[in-house]
Amino acid sequence: MSISISSFFAFSAYRNEAMTRHAAGVIFDFSKQAISIDELQSFRTTLTQKNAHDAFKRLAAGEIVNPTEGRAATHMRERDLAHTSRHDALRATAEHIARSGIETVVSVGIGGSDLGLRLADDVFQASGLKQRVQLRFCTGLDPVEWLQAVDGLNPAKTAFVLASKSFSTLETLTTGDRAKHWLRSHATTHMYAATSSPARARAYGIADGNIVAFDESVGGRYSVWSAVNLPLRVAYGNAPVDAMLAGAHGVDQLVLNDQQFDTSPYISALSRHFNRNSINITNNVIVPYSWAFRKLAEYLQQLVMESNGKRVSTSGAPIATDPCSAIWGTVGTAAQHAYFQWLHQHPVGAAVEIIAVKPSSDVGSKALFENAVAQSRALAFGLEPDANDALGDYKRTTGNRPNTFIGLPDVSPRTLGALLAHYEASVFIEALLNDINPFDQYGVEYGKLLAKELACRNDNSRFDSSTKALLEWANAH
Numbered sequence: 496m497s498i499s500i501s502s503f504f505a506f507s508a509y510r511n512e513a514m515t516r517h518a519a520g521v522i523f524d525f526s527k528q529a530i531s532i533d534e535l536q537s538f539r540t541t542l543t544q545k546n547a548h549d550a551f552k553r554l555a556a557g558e559i560v561n562p563t564e565g566r567a568a569t570h571m572r573e574r575d576l577a578h579t580s581r582h583d584a585l586r587a588t589a590e591h592i593a594r595s596g597i598e599t600v601v602s603v604g605i606g607g608s609d610l611g612l613r614l615a616d617d618v619f620q621a622s623g624l625k626q627r628v629q630l631r632f633c634t635g636l637d638p639v640e641w642l643q644a645v646d647g648l649n650p651a652k653t654a655f656v657l658a659s660k661s662f663s664t665l666e667t668l669t670t671g672d673r674a675k676h677w678l679r680s681h682a683t684t685h686m687y688a689a690t691s692s693p694a695r696a697r698a699y700g701i702a703d704g705n706i707v708a709f710d711e712s713v714g715g716r717y718s719v720w721s722a723v724n725l726p727l728r729v730a731y732g733n734a735p736v737d738a739m740l741a742g743a744h745g746v747d748q749l750v751l752n753d754q755q756f757d758t759s760p761y762i763s764a765l766s767r768h769f770n771r772n773s774i775n776i777t778n779n780v781i782v783p784y785s786w787a788f789r790k791l792a793e794y795l796q797q798l799v800m801e802s803n804g805k806r807v808s809t810s811g812a813p814i815a816t817d818p819c820s821a822i823w824g825t826v827g828t829a830a831q832h833a834y835f836q837w838l839h840q841h842p843v844g845a846a847v848e849i850i851a852v853k854p855s856s857d858v859g860s861k862a863l864f865e866n867a868v869a870q871s872r873a874l875a876f877g878l879e880p881d882a883n884d885a886l887g888d889y890k891r892t893t894g895n896r897p898n899t900f901i902g903l904p905d906v907s908p909r910t911l912g913a914l915l916a917h918y919e920a921s922v923f924i925e926a927l928l929n930d931i932n933p934f935d936q937y938g939v940e941y942g943k944l945l946a947k948e949l950a951c952r953n954d955n956s957r958f959d960s961s962t963k964a965l966l967e968w969a970n971a972h
């Protein structure tokens with residue numbers, strides 16, 4: 496199918512206006528996407544047939560939307576501050592830790608129990624907030640990471656929060672074991688847990704009063720909205736975290752009231768769906784032109800790919816559509832000096848999402864914004880070199896590379912919340928379009944089981960020859 500982004504602009508003076516949306520002060524310019532207004536409309540018909548609006552209402556109402564696990568997905572409820580008492584225990588625990596004389600809190604967790612916190616930490620710092628307690632992170636198994644996480648810290652002045660929905664994650668518990676040992680006599684008082692499995696945390700040795708629990712129906716990749724955000728609250732106080740929740744809640748309300756499927760998450764989801772299934776563009780590159788948002792692509796990798804990287808529909812039948820883009824990306828402008836050559840001249844390329852902050856008077860801030868806009872323009876419209884240029888064929892960029900420009904009003908907890916809620920809603924809409932369950936992750940579970948099996952092995956002979964050879968290589972002296 497041949498499409499031409501530039502012809503959309505040539506044929507309609509209203510393309511930009513028609514394809515731009517606003518939410519919570521954020522501007523979403525979808526006009527340089529490859530989807531036409533007519534195609535958008537026909538997808539909206541599909542969404543009507545799929546009762547998308549009701550599906551959102553069921554999600555928000557806490558009905559079961561994750562059939563394979565028989566669960567609701569209640570992350571939207573977590574950020575509805577009208578039910579403010581929901582987080583009272585969490586807020587009180589955060590204050591208690593912050594005032595207990597400790598100097599550092601180490602957030603121990605992985606995946607959804609880590610990525611959102613790191614992103615928020617960067618955004619909070621960049622927004623001018625100061626840490627009242629130093630915040631560090633440790634995700635995994637690597638002893639180097641552990642040593643760096645505790646380097647220079649004093650066990651008497653350090654608290655650990657083990658953030659794990661399941662409280663059975665190998666990486667988190669391995670770090671927990673190291674922390675217990677490292678804390679020595681402080682282990683009983685300085686270890687905390689944020690989990691939906693308090694019984695396991697208790698059995699692990701965390702004191703009852705040091706456990707903050709949340710509902711099992713909050714999915715792992717939505718953990719940042721739950722008690723998992725305890726380390727952020729300890730480091731920055733409760734107010735900025737609540738502002739982040741409020742920013743997300745505002746976008747939830749917009750989407751819940753949108754019966755025309757016209758808000759930013761819908762157009763984002765429909766554009767991505769169109770790119771993959773109509774013009775075979777399967778990569779979606781996230782380029783934040785903001786140091787504060789440099790971890791956004793990592794966060795979205797889990798949110799999007801762990802949710803929609805599926806092969807069967809809710810009925811269990813193989814799906815005929817491509818349900819999920821490959822997400823990757825890095826901070827601009829560094830990205831321009833790495834893979835933008837590929838983005839501009841590879842025969843297929845990728846769709847790109849450019850995120851930029853409204854510039855201040857700072858020279859670098861202005862240049863960042865200008866670079867972001869320039870790249871958005873170059874990707875869409877390309878470059879036709881001078882006819883007399885002998886190197887014209889080498890210099891030509893065809894353009895026609897779909898891209899979305901997201902302009903943030905500021906770097907703040909509230910804007911971060913709004914942006915993440917926009918992406919979450921778009922993931923849910925893509926799942927609806929493809930009739931898949933975005934709330935389970937059985938592909939990941941299998942890897943965890945296999946790793947356990949290898950760890951408990953006493954007989955390698957049942958493994959394939961490659962696995963056997965690698966284990967033997969590791970054990971050879």
Ligand code: F6P
Pocket residue numbers: 605606607608658659660661662663664667714715716801936939
């Ligand atoms: O990667 C799989 C996963 O289950 C994610 O969904 C989750 O965010 C992560 O592991 C960590 O899980 P937990 O919070 O249970 O330790």
